[in-house]
Amino acid sequence: MGREFQTVLAALLKILPDYEDMLVENLVRPFILKDEDYKLLMDIMLGEFNKGLGKETNPTAKVKMYPTYVRDVPDGSENGNFLALDLGGTNFRVLLINLNGQEVTMESKIYLIPQHIMTGTGEQLFDHIAKCIHKFMSNHDLLKEKIPLGFTFSFPCKQIGLNHAILTQWTKGFKCEGVEGEDVVRLLHEAIKRRGDIDVECLAVINDTVGALMSCAHSDRDCAIGLILGTGTNACYIEKLENVGLWDGDYNEPNQVMINTEWGALGDDGCLDFVKTEYDRQVDKHSINPGRQIYEKMISGMYMGEIVRLALEKLRKHGLLFGGKGSEELSTRGRFYTKYVSEIESDVDDHFKNTKQVFEELALEKYSDEDCRIAQYVCSLVSTRAAFLASVGVAALLNKMDRQDVTVAVDGSLYRFHPHFHDLMEEKIQQLVKPGIKFKLMLSHDGSGKGAAIVTAVANRLRDSGKESIGENGLEN
Template identity: 90%
Template sequence: MHSSLGDMLPQTGAQESVAKEGSSQKKPPKKRSTKSKDRSQATVENLVRPFILKDEDYKRLMEIMLGEFNKGLGKETNPTAKVKMYPTYVRDVPDGTENGNFLALDLGGTNFRVLLINLNGQEVTMESKIYLIPQHIMTGTGEHLFDHIAECIYKFMNNHDLLNQKIPLGFTFSFPCKQMGLNHAVLTQWTKGFKCEGVEGEDVVRLLHEAIKRRGDIDVECLAVINDTVGALMSCAHSDRECAIGLILGTGTNACYIEKLENVELWDGDNNEPKQVMINTEWGALGDDGCLDFIKTEYDRQVDKHSINPGRQTYEKMISGMYMGEIVRLALEKLRKHGLLFNGKGSEELSTRGRFYTKYVSEIESDVDDHFKNTKQVFEELALEKYSDEDCRIAQYVCSLVSTRAAFLAAVGVATLLNKMERPDVSVAVDGSLYRFHPHFHDLMVEKIEQLIKPGLKFKLMLSHDGSGKGAAIVTAVANRLRESQSESIGENGLEN
């Protein structure tokens, strides 16, 4: 992290590089150049200083976050809580005894995946096939959608000679749902271009089972429906039993963690062992009641105002990939309008909302020397015609401030969960393009979490692989194991869904 623009300037001749355009004509006296340089540097820093939060801001944020988590977990406070803390009904991580074949479905966009996953102790083998969901089915009836899904399952099972087997299935359904049980999830609203009638307000697992029954030629039971945070956690937990937090840092951000049942006032399942459940925090909505206004910048307010959901997902909008590029663009445009970038001349691309992609932030920050190869490439893509090395440095500085703030804010969330859980050693499963591709995000998060967690607690961040496929199968395998052990102990199938 660069605390000042001066940190990014070369040590010798730090004042040499005002805009290069036109500098070959007449060089101003060095003294004057130094003063104007210092002035412009100070002005740049003033305009982006709101992104730099103090240590006490992060500590205050932790207190706020813990309060919001507890509100979401409380029976009386949950209805008005912005952070909903949904119980997922997933009770345990794998213990290594899970064996057999499991199907997984992954529906979250126009492509739909069916996976066959074989678990044999620590060994995992996977085969998968992607099926397209045509536009007319995305906007047709719910019955057509689930018939299409069942048809894809049939084709997949037929191709893998599985039609004569009964196979447990896990379903990653990446749309907003209210979880009513491990295999009961009610769709609250369609997103991502889907608009199938007759599905909102309905249990998606029931609709899937009805479609399978209508066919009558496959024997599949959905034991678990999950979201991507749980998938990330379970995928990592298969190889690391200390995994107890799942974190998504991609287009959006969300986290889940393992909570003691005694702290979950909304719990309506059984109280058998293990006395714990994974909680889907839905923490992106933190701040929707104004509790984060003390760290909001004018740039955040603009992003929110022009988003498709103004006033919602406040915390997410300061962190995730869907918004980071736009925050940087707004800051660069402000600097340009003040004559501090590109000699005041921009481009249509730079002034177009959403045109500065978050991948540009990662690319610009991946430059390691003063050739600025990536930064210049980004400028070319934005049709910026004249720029200096100084412009490249300023762009790097702005990107680093915005991404550092995002990483630190995400770290606050993780540290708050670690402190709340008080487990001596926790692995955090992380998935998402922002974490995967940004060159410094991991290191920045580790640095800040280490500052914020209680003494004696240990943690590590690990990249999760294919949570939506492998994770769904593992949740199903664990559910199957718990169901079988419970039916053995009580003499009948007594697993409470």
């Protein structure tokens, strides 16, 4: 009897790892979407883009498709000194940029935005920005000069001119009161005026997608899409004026305008519910803006680490990770950083050096190589889904533009530092684009600085030449 029991036990122990794998698979399977799901998503996105572009349908559209009043890519004649401001996350940058044909030189300084300012008043925020500008100009002996400025403001805005942008809603952890519904350039100019010790005029306000596009277009005129995959996600692209029902400018050549899609809000009406997981719902519920920016929350760096943490915690609670024992860090919301996902997926052998380092930082005491393998698997599922979801959006834009050759400018920490994001996107976009469309993904180098300067340089040139403004709400003379 004893021998029979031992034989049965040995057989059970052989089956157990497979059974545990099956349990793990069941808990994370919702992250794995079918090809048909991605194709359906692309059709949904195209419909949402057209809804946002339509004059009648835009008021109820979640994806707002704002015209940016930027009509063309640079021609290479832009030159001079320009300041650029870059506000799009917890860090704020001031840059001094010199353009001379294809040559670009840049100096920049990063300033932190404290948490109390991110959630304080608009006046506090813009006073802080003006103070940083003064500090930067002082350090570069620029206080006696009048320098044109470009402002990369990477939040959802309704652009009513090249240097007028109304903030529609804060995202990415900002909640400053008195800014939503206001012109951010006016608020910046008021803060500069309150100081009275710097002579700066903002000629253009853009978001980081336009900056990424313009920066790459400086060296590649086929660039027609700007994509951000960082703390948040968004995209812009060049659209024919005949398709822009919201356009209120002139119809002179070129008959096109860059559209800021604000695609992060896709799904705010429930159209993505069929691919949402319980983990996505939890992330949304505990976010600063529940029910909003659903597509962004399934892709971007602000949320990816938390999605992984929730999945790992669920596996742990089911006794499938860390022997069922976690840590205070692992159970703390927001403590599993998105950089951990990139680090864990960068492990290329069975030593799991990076993964073990992450576990140490999370104060996990008991873990095995199998735990490392499972964590790596969960990270890869979440990041692959994010890359594929972003690819759906890019493919939808490529199919909509129907140009033969398009360069896609991409910027953002998620795309830059994740070891597989680029390859995953190339693979999925290729599956989804119409036959005959060629594309390439190009890393945009400092688009939010250089791009803002290029747009400002064009605006400055137009103003100096005394040309007409680009529409009733466009560039002011």
